[in-house]
Amino acid sequence: KAGVTQTPRYLIKTRGQQVTLSCSPISGHRSVSWYQQTPGQGLQFLFEYFSETQRNKGNFPGRFSGRQFSNSRSEMNVSTLELGDSALYLCASSLSLGALFFGEGSRLTVL
Amino acid sequence: AQKITQTQPGMFVQEKEAVTLDCTYDTSDQSYGLFWYKQPSSGEMIFLIYQGSYDEQNATEGRYSLNFQKARKSANLVISASQLGDSAMYFCAMRRGTGTASKLTFGTGTRLQVTL
Numbered sequence: 001k002a003g004v005t006q007t008p009r010y011l012i013k014t015r016g017q018q019v020t021l022s023c024s025p026i027s028g029h030r031s032v033s034w035y036q037q038t039p040g041q042g043l044q045f046l047f048e049y050f051s052e053t054q055r056n057k058g059n060f061p062g063r064f065s066g067r068q069f070s071n072s073r074s075e076m077n078v079s080t081l082e083l084g085d086s087a088l089y090l091c092a093s094s095l096s097l098g099a100l101f102f103g104e105g106s107r108l109t110v111l
Numbered sequence: 112a113q114k115i116t117q118t119q120p121g122m123f124v125q126e127k128e129a130v131t132l133d134c135t136y137d138t139s140d141q142s143y144g145l146f147w148y149k150q151p152s153s154g155e156m157i158f159l160i161y162q163g164s165y166d167e168q169n170a171t172e173g174r175y176s177l178n179f180q181k182a183r184k185s186a187n188l189v190i191s192a193s194q195l196g197d198s199a200m201y202f203c204a205m206r207r208g209t210g211t212a213s214k215l216t217f218g219t220g221t222r223l224q225v226t227l
Contacts, residue, residue, distance in 0.1 A: 031213050032213075033214070035215075042217060042218075042219050042220070043202065043204075043215075043217035045214045045215065045216075048214060058214075088154055090154075090156060092156070092213065094213055099146065099161055100146070100158065100213060100215060101158055102148070102156035102157075102158075103155065104154050104155040107154065
């Protein structure tokens, strides 16, 4: 069974640009969530989608947004990038209240 | 608010020995779930073990067991017979029982180094 797939794995952007990250969940999983991991703040919840609807949102500015498609694939977008947005962005999928299974992450560097 | 505390920033253990990674949590909820994840240098978070707040028996998964002491609000991970491949960051996490299926609160992690 294929795991959670995130693309791209690595990317470099400059301040002010925007970025879109993609996540394909495990087949059959309808819940997709996103986390940001930084050395200073650790792992922080960004948002969760279930059946194309945002079910939960963390404490991040409106520059961070996401969506989920009918095939459960999800994208997150960060606009007007800041240096502090440099992080590992992890996507996870799950079945209802089951364990979360994470992808390898997208490592974003903002210069 | 929920909080996870991992007080050991780093741990060393010799190969084939057992090691305990500490995790305490704070919540006013009656229903919650506790997780342990392993994060190697590649970045992927690997699910290890889960314990529900109403589970009376400690969870076990192969060489991993979770020492759940509800009254003390602790959920320590025990790794038996450590292997070199166990070297990684380990995170304890908690989820509220209902309505927030994918929102985990993570601890700061413990870096485990397995030596020969």
